[in-house]
Amino acid sequence: MRSVTIVGASLAGMRAAETLRREGFDGTVTVVGDETEAPYDRPPLSKQVLAGEWEPERISLYDSEALADLRLEWRLGGRAVGFDAALRSVTLTDGERLAADGVVIATGARTRTLRGTEDLAGVYTLRTLADSLAIRSEFEATPQRIVVVGAGFIGAEVAATARGRGLEVTMVEMAETPLERVLGSQIGQVCAEVHADHGVDLRLGVGVDSITGTDRVEQVVLSDGTRLDADVVVVGVGVIPNTEWLEGSGLQIDNGVACDETCLAAPGVVAAGDVARWPNRLFGQSMRVEHWDNAIEQGMAAAKRLLAGEGAEPFAPVPWFWSDQYDRKIQLAGRSGPDDEVVVVTGSLEERRFAAVYGRAGRIVAVLGFNRPRHVMQYRRLIARGASWDEALEFARSQP
Amino acid sequence: MTYRIVVDFDLCESNAICMQVAPEVFEVRDDDFLYILDETPGEDQRAKVDEAVQRCPKQAISVAED
Ligand SMILES: Cc1cc2nc3c(=O)[nH]c(=O)nc-3n(C[C@H](O)[C@H](O)[C@H](O)COP(=O)(O)OP(=O)(O)OC[C@H]3O[C@@H](n4cnc5c(N)ncnc54)[C@H](O)[C@@H]3O)c2cc1C
Ligand code: SF4
Numbered sequence: 081m082r083s084v085t086i087v088g089a090s091l092a093g094m095r096a097a098e099t100l101r102r103e104g105f106d107g108t109v110t111v112v113g114d115e116t117e118a119p120y121d122r123p124p125l126s127k128q129v130l131a132g133e134w135e136p137e138r139i140s141l142y143d144s145e146a147l148a149d150l151r152l153e154w155r156l157g158g159r160a161v162g163f164d165a166a167l168r169s170v171t172l173t174d175g176e177r178l179a180a181d182g183v184v185i186a187t188g189a190r191t192r193t194l195r196g197t198e199d200l201a202g203v204y205t206l207r208t209l210a211d212s213l214a215i216r217s218e219f220e221a222t223p224q225r226i227v228v229v230g231a232g233f234i235g236a237e238v239a240a241t242a243r244g245r246g247l248e249v250t251m252v253e254m255a256e257t258p259l260e261r262v263l264g265s266q267i268g269q270v271c272a273e274v275h276a277d278h279g280v281d282l283r284l285g286v287g288v289d290s291i292t293g294t295d296r297v298e299q300v301v302l303s304d305g306t307r308l309d310a311d312v313v314v315v316g317v318g319v320i321p322n323t324e325w326l327e328g329s330g331l332q333i334d335n336g337v338a339c340d341e342t343c344l345a346a347p348g349v350v351a352a353g354d355v356a357r358w359p360n361r362l363f364g365q366s367m368r369v370e371h372w373d374n375a376i377e378q379g380m381a382a383a384k385r386l387l388a389g390e391g392a393e394p395f396a397p398v399p400w401f402w403s404d405q406y407d408r409k410i411q412l413a414g415r416s417g418p419d420d421e422v423v424v425v426t427g428s429l430e431e432r433r434f435a436a437v438y439g440r441a442g443r444i445v446a447v448l449g450f451n452r453p454r455h456v457m458q459y460r461r462l463i464a465r466g467a468s469w470d471e472a473l474e475f476a477r478s479q480p
Numbered sequence: 481m482t483y484r485i486v487v488d489f490d491l492c493e494s495n496a497i498c499m500q501v502a503p504e505v506f507e508v509r510d511d512d513f514l515y516i517l518d519e520t521p522g523e524d525q526r527a528k529v530d531e532a533v534q535r536c537p538k539q540a541i542s543v544a545e546d
Contacts, residue, residue, distance in 0.1 A: 095534065098534070102530070123537065372537060373497065373535060373537070376534060376535055377535070380531075380534075400497075402495060402537065409493060409495070411495065453493070453494050453495040453496050453508060453512065454494070454496055454508045454509070454510070454512055456495075456496075457495075457496040457497075457499060457500055457508070460500070461500070
């Protein structure tokens with residue numbers, strides 16, 4: 081292998097680049113990324129940056145020296161518009177074609193928007209630094225009524241940050257409790273209470289019918305007929321993997337780039353991060369994971385896969401995620417679902433400091449912590465070695 | 481060449497990712513604080529330490545070359 085092209089200059093792509101160098105790869109590494117900023121970190125976009133605590137410089141992933149050490153060929157501000165998997169050739173907007181021995185697909189995901197709101201000022205989604213700074217300057221303007229659509233992790237963080245700035249927040253969620261489909265209704269209820277404690281007006285079990293206004297948003301109309309006055313709307317209703325540029329490439333696209341157990345999508349082509357779907361042997365299920373830590377781990381695994389050729393290890397991690405909301409640090413490891421059995425193993429839901437484990441089909445499949453990082457990691461290890469549900473409960477009983 | 485581990489405890493939020501990557505070097509204890517078990521762990525731990533640096537979500541760990 082003499083040359084590698086990495087498409088997507090963010091977390092997964094950059095960690096892949098770093099891993100190639102660390103593993104001694106000495107050939108050309110070309111990085112194509114359609115954002116113009118040097119690679120930066122996204123989690124602070126809904127937290128410290130949005131809160132006005134951090135300036136954009138704080139979130140760059142590398143200082144200039146560390147970047148120079150990686151000896152990369154840059155196509156920053158360049159967009160991949162086509163791909164031929166057999167030739168491993170990436171086509172850019174200006175027609176340039178980059179052929180290489182290896183390709184890392186790391187184009188991540190973009191936010192879903194609400195149809196019909198694209199031209200309305202004051203309506204935002206949050207994925208990029210520019211998004212975060214635009215919402216932040218709205219937050220800094222005159223007294224504001226904020227409506228957050230969607231009580232998932234991003235919506236919840238935006239609501240928490242806005243409340244931290246003393247803004248009035250209404251959050252609208254279609255499900256009966258926040259994060260119900262991920263965490264189940266019992267824990268979802270705790271999430272709802274945390275928002276209520278902090279003065280968020282939470283509207284559950286209703287959808288958004290339309291968002292009205294002439295040039296700028298004025299009202300959010302809910303499916304039950306309620307009209308909410310709004311100066312700013314932030315929509316957090318999920319993301320779509322960026323795979324359009326791979327159409328007709330010969331790769332299989334199925335809500336993400338379909339890979340094998342080792343992150344390989346085609347000979348010499350790997351994928352990592354929010355854009356990649358692969359069968360995770362540990363869980364016996366195909367997954368696409370939208371977590372920061374997975375982008376790193378999979379970026380590293382995919383780079384090693386390229387260099388290893390045959391005989392690479394399957395990529396079978398326990399996905400891990402954190403979210404900071406108010407003074408709570410929420411962490412989730414594994415794959416929880418709404419129908420899992422849930423047992424609180426330490427602390428209590430009432431004090432909102434606890435760890436809960438999730439069991440399904442005789443196995444522990446996930447652990448959730450509210451301000452309990454150490455416990456999350458302990459149970460994550462059990463999940464990693466495929467421990468049974470009984471074993472997990474036994475372990476819980478053995479703890480002081 | 482030796483190196484030394486430096487953690488910025490103002491940034492660290494004890495999520496124990498480093499402990500999972502390099503348990504010989506980092507430990508988050510019952511009090512939920514991070515302890516550095518070995519500040520100068522030596523070359524055999526270097527790859528794990530580098531991975532911990534990369535995977536710390538708060539960029540709280542750095543390595544000082546002496
Ligand atoms: C506001 C926010 C807060 C978050 N908070 C947390 C958190 O607290 N905890 C957590 O675990 N995770 C969090 N995440 C998720 C985490 O940031 C993502 O999982 C991670 O960024 C995924 O990295 P990635 O490299 O796979 O994709 P991305 O970060 O999406 O990067 C993909 C890159 O590819 C570029 N690209 C796309 N298409 C093309 C193309 N055709 N040509 C060239 N370039 C292209 C994109 O512009 C982008 O720069 C958060 C995300 C956001 C947006
Ligand atoms: S990974 Fe970073 S934030 Fe987490 S415990 Fe270690 S040093 Fe602290």
